[in-house]
Structure formats: structure tokens, C-alpha cells
Amino acid sequence: MPVYSMTGYASAQQSPGSAPAGTDGGKSATPSRLGLEIRSVNSRFLDLSFRLGEELRAHEPALRELITARIKRGKVEVRANVEGVGAETVREPTMGTLQRLGALQDTVKTWLPTAASLSVAEILRLASADETSTVDWTETLNQVAAQALKDLVAAREREGARLATMLLGHLEQLRALAAQAKPLVPQLVEQQRQRFLERWKEAMALSEGTATPEAAQDRALTEATAFAIRIDVAEELTRLAAHLDEIERLVKKGGEVGKRLDFLIQELHREANTLGSKSALLELTRISVDMKVLIEQMREQVQNIE
Known part of the structure; x- marks a missing residue:
């Protein structure tokens, strides 16, 4: 199933008893035609608004039912009016x-x-x-609305495919950054343990033997281990990898995945933030910043997915 964007536009025009615009057909027998436009942008829920001409207002419930059957999220605006044609086609x-x-x-x-x-x-x-007032626009409106809705869904599908490709590309970049960070974890932990022990030794030398060497060393090891645990980012990298796998699964599955993707993007951002806050290496800090830039780009695009 494809991924659909919530952004799209479509329009269609037709005269009663004539072929839809863009197809072969004779000239209309009436001096007017019906034009319909549908625009949609992102929204947390399905938000429909109608701006219909006087002759078409009675058809709003049917239009609403038609649209809700195909679109589940987005702010959708429908405009429809009966328009007169040029003076050269004015009939007696x-x-x-x-x-x-x-x-x-x-x-x-x-x-x-x-x-x-x-x-x-x-x-x-x-x-x-x-x-115009004596024309029954029901059949014409149904045909025009169905054509415009079909074009709108196709436009949202094309935009959704572009968004899905972008998201998958960003996932690969995030995995590459995580792969760069993973070998740094044990190096960071051991580096901090050694640095902590050296500082403890310096402090003990200044204390001129007021504490026993064994007790001082045990305490130093305990403090160093506790500090190493606090700066260990292996767990964050594991959760980040799990979120990336789930996002990829949802994007490839398609359908109405926008809300779940938005939640997972928030979780990704949380892990990247934690990675940066725990970082004691300049390289890990750089990786965290690069991750957050990519995640923010993904967040902006995910908000457009149905």
C-alpha cells in the first residue's frame, strides 16, 4: 500500500450532458458549466470545508460522504460553482x-x-x-467530484512516494551515524575509567596517606564504574536502531501511518538528545548533532503524511 501525503490539489469542469473536460465530446446544450476544485494540506484530523454556489449547496452531504470514503486525514477545502461560458456561445x-x-x-x-x-x-x-436554475446538476456534480477526487488522491500518492523515498534515505544516514558511534562506546568508557583513576591517585598523593591504599583504590574503582555507566550510550544506540527499523517497516507498509511515524520521530529525537547529553567525546557530540538535524528534517516531512 502506498504512502499518501496530505498535500494536494485537483480540479475538474463539465457541462450537463457533455463529456468531462479533457475528453472528446460535443458542445454543451446549456450556456453554463460546473467547475470544482479540491485543495488539501496537513492536519491532525480530517477537516472538511465547502464553498458551494447557491445551486449546489444541497449536494454538500453527498460530497462529504464521497470525500470521507477516500481521505482520512488533512484539511480539505472544496469549491464548486456554476459558471457561464463566453459570449460567443450565448444561446437564444x-x-x-x-x-x-x-x-x-x-x-x-x-x-x-x-x-x-x-x-x-x-x-x-x-x-x-x-x-441554469432549472438544470439538475446532480449527475454532473457527481462526475466532476469523482474525477477531481481521483486526481487529488493520485497527487497525494505521488507526493507521498517522494516523502517515503526521502525518509528511507534519511534512515540510512542515521544508521551510518549510529555505526560510527558504536565503536566509540567501549573506548569512551575505558578512557573515562582511566582518567578517573589517575585523578584519584593524584588526590591520594596530596592527602599524604590519610587513607589506606586498598580502600582508596576500591572507592576509586566504584566511582569510576558508576561514572562509566552514566556515560554509556550503548542502550540509546540500541533503542535508536529499533526505532529506525520500525519506521522503515511502516514506510514500506504504507497506508495511514502518519500518526505512528510522528510518535516514532519524537522517540528518535529523545534518543539523539540523550546521546548528546551523555557524550564525553567530541566525535560523539558531532554525531548527535548530525542525527538531530536529520531527525528534524524527517519530522517536518512526516507531518505531511496521512
């Missing part, structure tokens, strides 16, 4: 429409004698609106 008003407009104008003039008469442009506009 029907006799019935002209009769209704004439009767309405006579009624208005009866009560408002000084009212201006309708112009030709106003008659054509009102006639076009009258024709």
Missing part, C-alpha cells in the same frame, strides 16, 4: 423565458412607472440564470 432565450421577463417588467412598471426598462444584456443575463 426561449419564448417562455421572454414572456416571464416581460410579464415581470409590466408588473414592476405598474407599481413603479419610472423604473427603467430591461436592456438586452440584462435580459440575456436573466434568461441564462433562469435556464
Whole structure:
């Protein structure tokens, strides 16, 4: 199953009784067409908003059901309107429409004698609106919405594939950094033990034998061991490797993995921070910083995954 991004855009237009935009078909028999746009960005949950023309507002529940069946997360905005086509395709008003407009104008003039008469442009506009209001847009809207939603899902899938490739590449870089850090752990522990013992010996020499050598040495070894345990990062590297394996498994599995990936990225960041705070070697500090840079880049991208 692919990984889907929450970012995408798609649009579609169609006239009643005509083929969808981009396909072969004759000219529309009506002087209007329906246009629909869908935009989506990242969000913690599915957040739908609709901006529909007056003729289409009754169809919002059907659009909501259609979208929720395909999209699970993201802030999704749907815009749909009925638009008139160019003047070169304006059709002749029907006799019935002209009769209704004439009767309405006579009624208005009866009560408002000084009212201006309708112009030709106003008659054509009102006639076009009258024709549009009598069109049943249900089938056309369903076709346009289905096409736009299909294109949106495809766009989110393409973006998701790009994000998955980026994440897998960052995982390999993190594994390489962890491999660099692993041989430094025993070296760091032994180095700190030796340094601690040397300082204890210097302190005992300054104390001029007030403590027995055996007791001083035992205490030095105990303190050195406790300090070595505090700076040992082997456990952090083990947990970090486990998190990397789980992230790779989820990315390759695909589907709705965004929330789980976001949690694992937080765990990765915690281990990298601990690695840096325990570090007593400059090389380990550099590795920790490089890890955190990569993890932050992953965190920004994971927030776009559904």
C-alpha cells in the first residue's frame, strides 16, 4: 500500500450532458458549466470545508460522504460553482423565458412607472440564470467530484512516494551515524575509567596517606564504574536502531501511518538528545548533532503524511 501525503490539489469542469473536460465530446446544450476544485494540506484530523454556489449547496452531504470514503486525514477545502461560458456561445432565450421577463417588467412598471426598462444584456443575463436554475446538476456534480477526487488522491500518492523515498534515505544516514558511534562506546568508557583513576591517585598523593591504599583504590574503582555507566550510550544506540527499523517497516507498509511515524520521530529525537547529553567525546557530540538535524528534517516531512 502506498504512502499518501496530505498535500494536494485537483480540479475538474463539465457541462450537463457533455463529456468531462479533457475528453472528446460535443458542445454543451446549456450556456453554463460546473467547475470544482479540491485543495488539501496537513492536519491532525480530517477537516472538511465547502464553498458551494447557491445551486449546489444541497449536494454538500453527498460530497462529504464521497470525500470521507477516500481521505482520512488533512484539511480539505472544496469549491464548486456554476459558471457561464463566453459570449460567443450565448444561446437564444426561449419564448417562455421572454414572456416571464416581460410579464415581470409590466408588473414592476405598474407599481413603479419610472423604473427603467430591461436592456438586452440584462435580459440575456436573466434568461441564462433562469435556464441554469432549472438544470439538475446532480449527475454532473457527481462526475466532476469523482474525477477531481481521483486526481487529488493520485497527487497525494505521488507526493507521498517522494516523502517515503526521502525518509528511507534519511534512515540510512542515521544508521551510518549510529555505526560510527558504536565503536566509540567501549573506548569512551575505558578512557573515562582511566582518567578517573589517575585523578584519584593524584588526590591520594596530596592527602599524604590519610587513607589506606586498598580502600582508596576500591572507592576509586566504584566511582569510576558508576561514572562509566552514566556515560554509556550503548542502550540509546540500541533503542535508536529499533526505532529506525520500525519506521522503515511502516514506510514500506504504507497506508495511514502518519500518526505512528510522528510518535516514532519524537522517540528518535529523545534518543539523539540523550546521546548528546551523555557524550564525553567530541566525535560523539558531532554525531548527535548530525542525527538531530536529520531527525528534524524527517519530522517536518512526516507531518505531511496521512
